[in-house]
Each structure stands twice: as C-alpha cells, then as structure tokens.
Amino acid sequence: MRSVLIRVGVATALLVGAALYARADSDSLSSWNDGKTKQAIVGFVKRVATPGSPDFVIPEARIAVFDNDGTLWSEQPMYFQVAFAMDRAKTLPAKKPELASMHSVEELVAATHAGMTTDEFQKLVTDWLAVAKHPTLGRPYDRCVYQPMLELLAYLRLNGFKTYIVSGGGVEFMRVWAEKAYGIPPEQVIGSSGKLKYELRDGKPVLVKLAEVEIIDDGPGKPASIQRVIGRRPIFAFGNSDGDREMLEWTAAGQGARFAGLVHHTDAEREWAYDRESHIGKLDKAWDEAKAKGWTVVDMKSDWKVVYPAAE
C-alpha cells in the first residue's frame, strides 16, 4: 500500500513540477539570444506571474497588446494589406474604371474592399493568401511572421497572459489568418475598420463593407481602441514605430509593473534596416521616448537567432 501511495505521490510531484517548470520556462524563447533584451522580458514575466511576488498581477489583468505590421510580421517593401489591395485592384479595372485615377493607398484599399459582404471579403483574403508570395522573401505572406515573436506570444500565454493584436491594419483582413499564424482568436484582434451596413440579400442578413472609415486604430487611436474594446489597461505592449508610441505610453503609465517594447529593424541582411527616415514604419519619436523612459528596444540583428520560421 505504501508503495502505491509513494508512486501516486511521485506522479503528483512530477505533474506539479512539470506545471511549475512550464510556467517558468524561458527556454521556450529559444530564438532569442541571451542578453539584456531577453532578460528584460523574462524578468518582467516572472515578476508579474509569480504568486507572492510584490509585482504579482492577477491573470485577468495580464493583458498584452502587440502591433502587427513590423512587430509580428514584416512590413516591407509595403504593408502586406496594400499588396493584397493592389492584387485585388488588378482584377477590377474593367468593373471599376475610377480605380485608374486613384492617388492614395487609403483610397485604393477602401475602393477595392467596399461593397462586398464580410463573408465574401474573408474568402477573398483566404484565396489570396493561398497563392500570393512575398516579392523578395518568396514565401506566403502569413509565413513572413517573426519566429521570436511567435515564441514570445506563446510564452506570455503560458504565463496566463491574454494576447491581443492592436494594429492599424484592417481588422477583417487580419482575423482571416491571425489565429493560425499567431494563435490569436478573432475577438482578440483589434484593428482599423470601415463602416458595415446591415441588409437582407435574398432574405438572408449580410454585413456589407462600406468605403467609409469607422475606426483608425493608429497613433492616439490605439489607446482609444484598447479602451473601447478591452476596457482595461494592458500591462505589456510591443510595437515598432511612431504609430505605437501612444499605446506604449498608455501601457507604461499604468500603476504597477509594466513592460513597453519596440522592435528596432536593424537587420538589412535577414530582414530590413530602417528607422527615423523610413516612409513605412518610421521609428523616431517613439525611439527617443524609449531611450528616455527605459523601454526595451529589440535589436533584431543581435537579439534574434532567426527571423522567420523554417520554410515548410
């Protein structure tokens, strides 16, 4: 009888031990080089997720928000959603001759998305992703995601965080692939959106995308969206450009332990190198603020062992 009890006891200890080990497992950040960036991340997570720690945060309040373009996947040589809209536009001129005279990206995106139902749009994005390839990386767009950030998302969730995307990109565009690519479900994707019109088509209700913008989830719009949708202040935020500055400020200014991080694109060989002068993903004021306030800045070239997941 004792031997059984011991065996049960050992099994229990192993299970408990495995659970504790899993929670503390910074080894799951295997694509991050050891150094102060990784230490800052792991140190923060341990402080807020360890019961008894003076900085302990209850799981419900462990909200982590991530910009998408340039933070979770690449954004060069153009935002991937713009590539999608341009591919879409190529199929349209016969029907929509006014597209030929469009000047801005915003006009192009709105015009190429408007008029279809949310279901039709979802199918269009799915079909595009299945065939489109990044022009220089040669891989599907949803495989141009950053391996170290995938590990970070998983590591945070393992430690009780709820991970959100808060991006200037279109919410309907991102939700199509965000769950498969990042493990982030639709209700945790926050983005820009156009107005939707509810109507009946053949007696069936549909939501039709209008060209009119409803929410711009960029810059000061990011904390506003976080407040509107999540309703509580994150304790962890990651971005890469001046469009993320207010989100990082808003997160960092809350009471208790906070983490604010920026991805600095320093790797012209494996990805791209750009910051203050870039047209896309300009990192200027947010970088200055990061230095002044001691936010964590990822040096892509030295902090990341690999950039993208292995090709399938």
Add this chain to the structure above:
Amino acid sequence: MRSVLIRVGVATALLVGAALYARADSDSLSSWNDGKTKQAIVGFVKRVATPGSPDFVIPEARIAVFDNDGTLWSEQPMYFQVAFAMDRAKTLPAKKPELASMHSVEELVAATHAGMTTDEFQKLVTDWLAVAKHPTLGRPYDRCVYQPMLELLAYLRLNGFKTYIVSGGGVEFMRVWAEKAYGIPPEQVIGSSGKLKYELRDGKPVLVKLAEVEIIDDGPGKPASIQRVIGRRPIFAFGNSDGDREMLEWTAAGQGARFAGLVHHTDAEREWAYDRESHIGKLDKAWDEAKAKGWTVVDMKSDWKVVYPAAE
C-alpha cells in the same frame, strides 16, 4: 494495494461524475418555471455542448450575446443610464448653464459625460451606484437585475459559453458594474461609445470623453458591433425589444443550431408590462418575427419564479 487503487478509482469516478453532472445541471436554472421556455434553453445547450451530438459546437464558437436594458436588468420608468445622467446634470447647472435648454436625452447624456477622463467617469458611476436607488423598486440599480437571467448566464458559462453584453447603453457606463453584477468582464461588454481623445495632463496620458458619438450599438448597429469586436457570429442571442431584432436575425441566420430569445415584459405586478406601444423597450416587429421564425419568447409572468435577487 487493491483497496487503495479502488479508493483512487472511486474518487476519480466521483470527480468525473460531478463534472458531468455540473455540465448538465439545468437545476441551476432554479428561478425558471418548468415549461417550454426552460425546455427550449436547456435543450439547445445540451445539443450544442454534448460531445457526439450532431449539433455539437466547439467551445471557442459558443458565443452568447445579451442585450442589457430590459433583458438583463429593468429599463423602466427610464433607462438607468438616463437616471444617472439626470442626477449628474443636477450637480452641473452652475457650471454648465446650457444644460437648462437641452431637449433630448442624447444631448443630456453627451453633455454630462463629456470632458472628463475615462478614470474620472468610472469613479463618478461607482459613486453614484453606491448611493442611488431605483425610484419605485427602492433598491440599488445594480440590484435591479433579473435573477433568472443571472442563472442563465452562469448556466451558459458552465457549459463552455463565452457570455457578452451587446447593448445600446454606454460601454464605459456598463463596465463599471457588469463584472460584479453579471460576472461579465470588461472585454466582453460591447456598447455605444463616444469618441475618446488621447492627451497628456501633467505629463500623464489620459483618455478624455468627447461629446461626439463614435458607435451606436443599437438596431442594425448590433450585428455590426459584434462583427467589429468579436469577429464571429454568436450561436445564442437574447434581447427584449425591436432594437435587438437585427442581432437576433444575424445570430439565427448562421449555420448549425442557433438560439434566439426575447424577454416579453408581461408582469405589471412584479416588474412592468409593456410591448408594442411602449416608448421604452418597444417590442413590435421583433415580436412578429419571433412568432414567424419560432424564436423563444419568455413570458416573464409565467416563466419566472422570481424577478429580482433577494434583497441583501
């Protein structure tokens, strides 16, 4: 050794049995009279939550949405948020003489809420709830919730549903008390909202409520909000008025098993009795559609054993 194994086995069986029992426990709907309404609810939940059932739905897709005013708590003799705004207005005339000349409720609500930060507003609602009493029920407003609906929310969550509020009420107003009153966390409260302005006050970031409306979460705005915020179609929806019609239509028109329900206010003694002719919570077109489509209609007088929770 065998006795220990048996004991372990029995304990395991009891635990598993308890879990199964809890999941199927329609006894937790103890304030609902037995009858076709309760049967419709329980039957639906069993169909979608029982593994192996032809109508089984994976837990992630078990999204349930509830209107608030008149569905989860009372809305007579006026929406409670209007009572809040009117109480607030009484404290303001000296500062804001233009309030005296306001005509509509919308103007009143906007004017009394605008200009303050989201933190200040939250404190204002908290302080008001602590002292304000419903004019005829004599209890705090957040205790004018429907006991049978509290049980329904808990029963759904026990069966793996994620419960959301989708209300025309202000999202910032509802979040203050929704978690305590209903067990619904801030990120599962969807409502109308005004624009927020991000700014620095004394070097600290704040979000300031503007008088300008951003989202009207009513009527056709409800499915649009569900799409913008949740990004998937609910399988279960409950409302009580024509403002919920499109939300119920949108939910019911999805593929697979769906539940659409309406609370019909038939109880002039314990609550109120009103429908087609009511200025508040008018139930007319949605009622006709419920009859035509076989949606579930709660007869408050005969379906509910009690209306409100016992006084504390």
